[in-house]
Amino acid sequence: MTDSTGTERNSTGMARRSGDPNWWRQASVYQIYPRSFADADGDGLGDLRGVTAKVPYLAALGIDAVWLSPFYPSPLADGGYDVADYRDVDPRLGTLDDFDRMTQALHAADIKIIVDIVPNHSSDEHPWFREALAAGRGSPARDRYIFRDGLGPDGSRPPSDWVSHFGGSAWTRITEPSGEPGQWYLHLFAKEQPDWNWEHPEVRKDFETTLRFWSDRGVDGFRVDVAHALAKDMSEPLRSKPSVADELTPVDGKDPLFDRDEVHEIYAQWRKVFDEYDPPRSAVAEAWVPAERRPAYASPEGLGQAFNFDLLRADFDRRAFREIITNNLDQAAASGASSTWVLSNHDVVRHATRYGLPPGHDLGQWLMGDGADPEVDYEAGLRRARAATLLILALPGSTYLYQGEELGLFEVADLPAAALQDPIWQRTRRKLKGRDGCRVPLPWTSAGPSFGFGPDGAHLPQPAWFADAAVDVQDGLAESTLEFYRAALRLRRELQGFEELTWADGSADDVLHFVRPGGWHCITNFGRSHVALPAGTCRISSGPLRAGELPPDTTAWLTR
Numbered sequence: 001m002t003d004s005t006g007t008e009r010n011s012t013g014m015a016r017r018s019g020d021p022n023w024w025r026q027a028s029v030y031q032i033y034p035r036s037f038a039d040a041d042g043d044g045l046g047d048l049r050g051v052t053a054k055v056p057y058l059a060a061l062g063i064d065a066v067w068l069s070p071f072y073p074s075p076l077a078d079g080g081y082d083v084a085d086y087r088d089v090d091p092r093l094g095t096l097d098d099f100d101r102m103t104q105a106l107h108a109a110d111i112k113i114i115v116d117i118v119p120n121h122s123s124d125e126h127p128w129f130r131e132a133l134a135a136g137r138g139s140p141a142r143d144r145y146i147f148r149d150g151l152g153p154d155g156s157r158p159p160s161d162w163v164s165h166f167g168g169s170a171w172t173r174i175t176e177p178s179g180e181p182g183q184w185y186l187h188l189f190a191k192e193q194p195d196w197n198w199e200h201p202e203v204r205k206d207f208e209t210t211l212r213f214w215s216d217r218g219v220d221g222f223r224v225d226v227a228h229a230l231a232k233d234m235s236e237p238l239r240s241k242p243s244v245a246d247e248l249t250p251v252d253g254k255d256p257l258f259d260r261d262e263v264h265e266i267y268a269q270w271r272k273v274f275d276e277y278d279p280p281r282s283a284v285a286e287a288w289v290p291a292e293r294r295p296a297y298a299s300p301e302g303l304g305q306a307f308n309f310d311l312l313r314a315d316f317d318r319r320a321f322r323e324i325i326t327n328n329l330d331q332a333a334a335s336g337a338s339s340t341w342v343l344s345n346h347d348v349v350r351h352a353t354r355y356g357l358p359p360g361h362d363l364g365q366w367l368m369g370d371g372a373d374p375e376v377d378y379e380a381g382l383r384r385a386r387a388a389t390l391l392i393l394a395l396p397g398s399t400y401l402y403q404g405e406e407l408g409l410f411e412v413a414d415l416p417a418a419a420l421q422d423p424i425w426q427r428t429r430r431k432l433k434g435r436d437g438c439r440v441p442l443p444w445t446s447a448g449p450s451f452g453f454g455p456d457g458a459h460l461p462q463p464a465w466f467a468d469a470a471v472d473v474q475d476g477l478a479e480s481t482l483e484f485y486r487a488a489l490r491l492r493r494e495l496q497g498f499e500e501l502t503w504a505d506g507s508a509d510d511v512l513h514f515v516r517p518g519g520w521h522c523i524t525n526f527g528r529s530h531v532a533l534p535a536g537t538c539r540i541s542s543g544p545l546r547a548g549e550l551p552p553d554t555t556a557w558l559t560r
């Protein structure tokens with residue numbers, strides 16, 4: 001049976017998994033940040049052999065796909081999002097053979113693989129950037145990037161007031177081969193991440209080659225980094241844009257840097273490449289754009305799906321969840337895509353911590369105080385995190401889970417300044433610590449060097465409390481967060497059917513209750529008092545129930 005979206009389903013509405021062109025529509029995708037996942041060779045950095053060794057763990061977790069953050073050769077100015085070679089593996093992380101073995105092992109376990117593609121910028125160690133520096137002003141090599149002369153009589157002022165996402169100017173001045181101070185190049189992120197010029201046919205062609213390279217190796221899909229920034233209006237005079245806050249980006253597609261209408265021409269071209277494969281390769285856009293601009297990225301003629309980050313910024317609050325879910329389901333329907341749901345990733349404070357802080361708290365500032373002021377209510381944080389996870393796992397669409405959240409990990413908020421790697425720390429002149437606290441290598445065992453992350457140390461210091469959160473401590477323990485994730489993911493596969501949701505109105509004020517086809521009810525209590533559960537069989541709950549009642553900060557799935 002095929003539904004209106006073209007997804008093949010069995011009689012209960014379950015999607016057929018392997019080989020299904022629509023496998024991504026309701027997939028649970030587990031994000032691996034490779035340098036911090038598992039280290040097989042003992043150099044302190046996670047690697048691809050580490051991932052392969054953990055395939056049984058991933059299979060037992062019950063996820064449908066992994067998304068691998070960048071593993072390409074990189075000087076690591078931005079955790080690998082500064083790519084020096086798009087078609088190879090960082091030697092510290094392995095080889096292309098290791099990649100193939102990992103892909104085979106994942107596929108053998110019926111797990112798809114999505115890789116990160118970083119098309120807005122390369123590393124300053126990419127051969128084409130080095131060539132551009134050596135080739136001099138006005139050369140074709142420079143034209144693959146965005147070089148401009150500076151302002152003022154001696155060109156010593158940047159060409160515009162544009163600022164980098166990581167703080168400071170978005171322009172850096174180079175020294176010309178002659179030794180003279182020279183042109184400036186654009187980098188919307190760190191200065192080690194020069195922006196590509198997407199007007200250049202060679203840049204376009206090279207990325208298509210990269211998409212085919214990984215697709216030929218069996219990759220099932222792509223996560224597209226900063227998908228909304230590739231097309232830029234570089235006509236002179238460059239327009240003023242002194243802030244990169246995405247809420248300030250106009251919705252008319254005419255901003256000089258972000259979300260310009262022309263960007264979709266690039267993705268229409270990519271779609272043709274994806275469709276050369278059977279099944280077509282999937283893609284998901286990381287596009288920080290206003291909600292109404294998302295469907296264009298998620299359209300079937302474009303990338304096919306776009307991240308919805310609304311829940312990353314929302315408090316654990318019934319109204320906020322209801323509004324976000326409704327809006328995103330509407331938008332997904334408008335583009336023909338399925339929605340995406342995310343509570344944590346490698347760029348934000350882990351949600352078990354976020355929900356343990358006062359609503360709306362400034363997390364950047366909180367991190368500056370080493371997470372001591374205010375103190376996190378860890379119990380409430382984890383309780384709400386589990387409730388929110390169970391809620392999003394019941395929604396139609398794909399759920400993206402971030403490594404370590406299945407262990408209930410909190411943010412490591414007290415990393416010493418000397419250990420910080422995120423370019424945000426230096427570029428903001430140490431006013432913001434950045435994102436290292438959610439990138440600390442995972443604890444696999446309660447003892448041993450680096451808590452089982454590898455045979456030796458870890459590239460970021462792990463806190464002592466990791467001993468209690470380790471996989472071997474939680475494995476088999478009924479009430480552990482790990483067993484909770486395993487049970488929820490297993491049950492999701494069993495209950496998942498058509499992409500429909502009906503709100504069950506009439507529930508108590510602080511309760512969110514919806515129903516999926518087949519009588520699958522999801523009920524979350526966002527309030528402060530216990531509420532009665534409707535009739536039905538409770539299949540799983542995010543915390544203990546009390547005599548048929550749903551306690552505060554708890555979600556339950558019922559079937560009836």
Ligand code: NOJ
Nearest residue numbers: 078081118189225226347
């Ligand atoms: C978004 C990625 O998620 C983030 O980690 C990275 O720093 C920027 N894009 C720049 O590539």
